[in-house]
Amino acid sequence: MSAITVDLRRNRLLLSYLIVAVLLVLLAVAGGLLSDRFLTWRNIGNLFQQLIVLGMVSLGQTFVVLMGGIDLAIGSLVGAITVFLANFLEWRPDLVWLALPLALLAATAVGALNGLLTVVLRVHPLIVTLGMSSIIFGATLMYRKEPGGSVPRAFADIAYAKVGGIPLSAIVLVVIFALAGLWLQRTRTGRSIYFVGGDREAARLNGLPVDRIVVLAYALSGLCAGIAAIFLTARTGVGDPRIGAALTLQSVMPVVVGGTILAGGRGGVLGTFLGVLLVTMLNSLLNFVNVSSYYQWVIQGLIIIIAVGIHTTRRRY
């Protein structure tokens, strides 16, 4: 019985992936028909270069959503880390080797704190992370209201660098996603994230360290936000407290489009990766066909609602 359930679940997920993959192909074909420059190597390279920031924050969001939570502090955290990095590197451009681990550490700590607060206070994560987002944003603004700081050219190059014609950032992204996927599927801790998301009480009764797993998921989300911030700082060359503002909601979109259920316990990083590709390609295509970004908002909203609609309808069988 349980074997059948697992199988069905896997099929559902495969179906989600298939839908997103078909959408991707349709989009690529449409792009190729609408503009003869859309499917050039140059633009595909360009598309992959744009993936990393949205990709990383969405991966972080995937961990948290799978575990049954939500992280609305991502955007503020990314902004805060860009401010930290750009100011640190302006002060000591030679200490990149120190600045990057510090940034990742700080981001992970803030994530862990989010998790800790939801566990200790037993407040809904929506409220905890929203409050944390406000605190981080305010604190960052106290320190720096305007974009500023600077980064050494060599650091800026990591956002634009290519290895064998492929953007370095895209390689990093694919490797991290692959590792995350393996970790979730193949390790005890990884699988327990699904378990906690599926039924927290059952997980507790089975002796899983639920609280620790919750904190871990939020910490991973923080770490991902830190990596996104590193690439964002390299791309823009400055720290900007507001730069992550749109990222919080954007990070949810690829997750749900990729078939991960908001209630937790079901989904995976492959779907999120396809979702990130879909959203990035869609925005780029709309630029190519010269469509106002207001339509981009409308279409993104429609895709979210339709995607979630499809996933939940299928669940009713």
Add this chain to the structure above:
Amino acid sequence: MSIKSILDHKISRKSFIRGMPAVAAAMAAAPAIQLAQTSAAVASEPETRPGYYGAPRTWMWNPNANTMVDTSKWKKAGPYTIGFSNASISNAWRVAFQHGVLWSAGQHRDEIAHLLVTDANDDPSKQIADIQDLISQGVDILLIAASTEDALDSVVGRATEQGIPVVMVDRKVKTPANYITYVTASDWALGRLEAQWLCETLGGKGNIVMLPGIAGSSVAEIRIKANEEVFSKFPDIKVLEKQYCDWNPATGKSVMAALIQKHGKAIDGVLADSALQGYGAIEAFLDAGYKDGEFPPMTGGDVARMYQLANQHNIKMVGIDYPTSMGITGIETALDVLKGISVPDKVEVSFQVVTSPGADTISVKGDRHLLDHVSMSDPGDLSPSNGLPAGYNPSTFNPDYPK
């Protein structure tokens, strides 16, 4: 920008020649900025064709030397594909500005094959992707209004390195070497004139609040510095508060409402760098029960509603529009670059000083009076200095341009 385009679009030949004594006077009086009133007659000249008329406060008016940029290395044969990366169309100013760009491209169909437009929703991260998309589409030149001066610096520099000429318009990036020229109006002059007018109107003594635009955008930050240059000459002028209002009427209104709560009648003057937050501020005073004649003197510009409210409630104001017509000049400048015609490293678009009745001060005199500049029946979101054909209405205007 060529002399021809100045004569064709910015000012009529007649008013240009008529304005020349003022130019000569301003240059002779350098470095002090002197505003002659000679152009008052010009204001009444009927506006029968696109472009607006008045004192030529363009790069011709620069009291210092201009640096002309040789663009011959960018010269190529047309027709061209121009990529326009706009920071956003999130307020009335930006909408009229974009209308200028589109309309102007439509006027140059013989030279422009495609105008590709992107809109970054004020998000620098999206704008970087937009610019990369435009480059992928093989544009011949980029016309960019940067959402912030720092965050776009790197990507603009990389576009130039890849051999794509960049013309900045409205908002620039940090490093001048990253672009060819910057189409703007003098934010320095605008900031000084508004601050000088406010200080003189208050008799050199009083409490003021500053309502600047978007934190970190070059336009807002330059104006603040220019305001502060003037304030430093008036030791009895006290700045109570400085609060960014994002060039947004709703924000302007809520910020001003809070400031009225906090300081009440202690506020003697309001320095808003644009009417976008300026008319929001007037509405806050109205809500707080201020009667006609009780309003502190205010500065503004850019949209009709502030001028209309000032007229209706008898508010002393000076308005200097940051002309949305710089969108038109932006396209013309981009074409000049592609044709190998030299451009100044900063293309100043002419602006006019507008004052309410009786609001002229010793050093700041209106080029035109309030009701010569807007009419009470204009749509509230109309940008008066738009340079577009007569009868322009931002809500219904739908310019045809080469897509």
